[in-house]
Amino acid sequence: xxxxxxxxxxxxxxxxxxxxxxxxxxxxxxxxxxxxxxxxxxxxxxxxxxxxxxxxxxxxxxxxxxxxxxxxxxxxxxxxxxxxxxxxxxxxxxxxxxxxxxxxxxxxxxxxxxxxxxxxxxxxxxxxxxxxxxxxxxxxxxxxxxxxxxxxxxxxxxxxxxxxxxxxxxxxxxxxxxxxxxxxxxxxxxxxxxxxxxxxxxxxxxxxxx
Numbered sequence: 001x002x003x004x005x006x007x008x009x010x011x012x013x014x015x016x017x018x019x020x021x022x023x024x025x026x027x028x029x030x031x032x033x034x035x036x037x038x039x040x041x042x043x044x045x046x047x048x049x050x051x052x053x054x055x056x057x058x059x060x061x062x063x064x065x066x067x068x069x070x071x072x073x074x075x076x077x078x079x080x081x082x083x084x085x086x087x088x089x090x091x092x093x094x095x096x097x098x099x100x101x102x103x104x105x106x107x108x109x110x111x112x113x114x115x116x117x118x119x120x121x122x123x124x125x126x127x128x129x130x131x132x133x134x135x136x137x138x139x140x141x142x143x144x145x146x147x148x149x150x151x152x153x154x155x156x157x158x159x160x161x162x163x164x165x166x167x168x169x170x171x172x173x174x175x176x177x178x179x180x181x182x183x184x185x186x187x188x189x190x191x192x193x194x195x196x197x198x199x200x201x202x203x204x205x206x207x208x209x210x
Contacts (some may be wrong), residue, residue, distance in 0.1 A: 001068070011160055011182045013128060021050050025032075033139060033141050033157065034139050034157065035157050035158070035159070035160060035167070036156065036157065036158075037156065037157060038154070038155055038156055038157075039054065039066075039139065039140075039151050039155050039157050040136075040139040041053070041054045041055050041154070041155070042054055042100075042136045042139065043133070043203050044129045044130060044131055044136060045129075045130050046127055046128060046129055047102075047112055047115060047116065047119075047127070047128040047129075047130060048128065048146055051100070052127070052129050054155065055155075057097070057151075057155065058154065058155055059153050059154065060153070061095050061096060061097045061098075061153055061155055062094040062095045062096060062152075062179075062180070063095075063150060063152065063153075063176075063179055063180060064096075064097050064099070064150070064152075064153075064155070065083075065096070065097070065098045065099070065148055065149070065150070065151075065153040065176075066099055066101055066140070066148070066149040066151065067079070067080065067083065067098060067099065067100050067101065067146060067147075067148050067166075068101045068103055068131075068137060068140070068142045068145060068146060068147045068148075068149070069100060069101070069102060069103070069145055069146040070102065070103050070104045070145050071102060071104050071111070071114075071118070072104060073146070075145065075146060075163070075164035076121045076146040076164075078164055079146040079148075079164045079169075080100060080126075080146070081122065081124075082143075082169060083098060083126070084122070084124055084126075085125070086173055086176070089184060089185055090177070090182040090183060090184060091182060091183045091184075091185055092156065092182050092187060093180060093181045093182065093183075094179075094180045094181065096176075096180055098126040099126065099127055099128075100126050100127065100128045100129065101128075101129045101131050101136060101137075102115070102128050102129065102130055102131060102132070103131050103132070103134055103137050104132060104147065105132050105133070105134065106132065107132045115128065116151055117123075117162075118210070119134075142162075143162075144162040144163045145163075146162075146163070146164055147160065147161065147163070147201070148160070148161040148172055149161075149163040150175065150179075151165070158179075159172075159175055
């Protein structure tokens with residue numbers, strides 16, 4: 001076997017090894033996020049300038065909802081409004097927390113101010129976490145917006161609902177209702193005042209009889 005053939009063989013083995021390592025790493029990476037397993041933890045900046053660390057939520061809440069969305073995605077904004085409407089219309093007997101994870105890239109200060117205005121105008125009570133480099137989106141394999149991910153109090157992934165599809169939304173809210181034992185709020189009925197009919201007063205004056 002010539003020296004050239006040896007080099008060729010070594011190069012082939014090296015390339016094959018690299019391919020196997022890349023495959024192994026990709027499998028290991030994709031396995032970091034699976035239903036029934038602990039969610040990948042992260043630490044990101046919020047819209048208010050603070051930092052949110054998922055580990056801090058461990059055993060604090062009954063249910064966590066991580067809602068991946070983008071401000072420039074119409075389905076995302078519709079989904080956020082539906083979440084707000086749901087929690088306004090239902091009685092939640094257990095604790096819950098919703099975190100909106102914004103995946104919009106190249107955010108500037110004016111974009112953040114517009115986002116704050118949108119929150120205020122639409123009375124959205126959920127905090128916003130900024131994932132403008134899509135590091136967390138990559139960890140959670142997000143390829144559809146919006147995507148809702150449910151975690152229990154041990155930060156284990158319970159459910160994943162990608163996309164704004166009516167069927168998916170219905171299933172998502174059914175799951176919330178079941179897990180939180182939520183009930184539809186009853187609109188208080190206006191009590192009807194009973195009208196008391198006053199007896200007729202006779203205005204006739206009888207003439208005295210002589």
